[in-house]
Amino acid sequence: MNIDANHCSVEDALGILVGKWKPIILLHLMEKGTVRFSDLKRSIPGITQKMLTKHLRELESEEIIDRVVYPEVPPRVEYSISEYGRTLEDLLHAMHEWGQAHTKRKQQKLQENLKT
Amino acid sequence: MNIDANHCSVEDALGILVGKWKPIILLHLMEKGTVRFSDLKRSIPGITQKMLTKHLRELESEEIIDRVVYPEVPPRVEYSISEYGRTLEDLLHAMHEWGQAHTKRKQQKLQENLKT
DNA sequence: CTGCATCCGATTAGATACTG
DNA sequence: CAGTATCTAATCGGATGCAG
DSSP: OOOOTTOOHHHHHHHHHOSTTHHHHHHHHHHHSSEEHHHHHHHSTTOOHHHHHHHHHHHHHTTSEEEEEEOOSSOEEEEEEOTGGGGGHHHHHHHHHHHHHHHHHHHHHHHHHHHO | OOOOTTOOHHHHHHHHHOSTTHHHHHHHHHHHSSEEHHHHHHHSTTOOHHHHHHHHHHHHHTTSEEEEEEOOSSOEEEEEEOTGGGGGHHHHHHHHHHHHHHHHHHHHHHHHHHHO
């Protein structure tokens, strides 16, 4: 893990994942397989159409997800994790594990402080 | 890896790492051990005092790094990765690996496109 | 149903000057 | 040397209206 102040590879990975709803979008797609736009929107309370579209476009442009448009009326668009996108699964899983442990630890510290 | 739309653990981990200079700060501390403020600043071209201070404070408040102030004149403050912070090393390493592979892949795709 | 455009507020980061 | 305060620019995200 060499350090290059001009360019850090960690940030390349971070760049894909950063965005208010990106992790949750990826987790949904990884869990459910192929999901259409409206289902995704329904599954993520609080997200706006604009942000869902924006994040999906970004993930698509990085080839993390596949986007298939069915020329029907009304339109149907289905999203899924691409084969390449699956290479992110281990990383997301590791982040999930660490994050969960971190939150747990924080709450324990909080409990300790309340006792005193 | 369960999905909770109201709270995603991946974002807890992300929250620690996100910030324009945070990954590079962590990598420097992980590589060099104990480093004083001015050395850190010198090692990271482009960072301002304000941002370095801000990010260090945030990492400190999450107990990822230790901060030791020596009451001397001129002042000396040394930063290092905390014992708890070391639990992030594997994750950062994994992100580095993925990011590096991702950038490599992107550049290969670019080369292919130039040939056509 | 899916998606774009526009406007606006909030957050983030950079520049600069100042302090013990 | 290490840190704070202030001002400004850029980016991000939310709300809303419109379109194929």
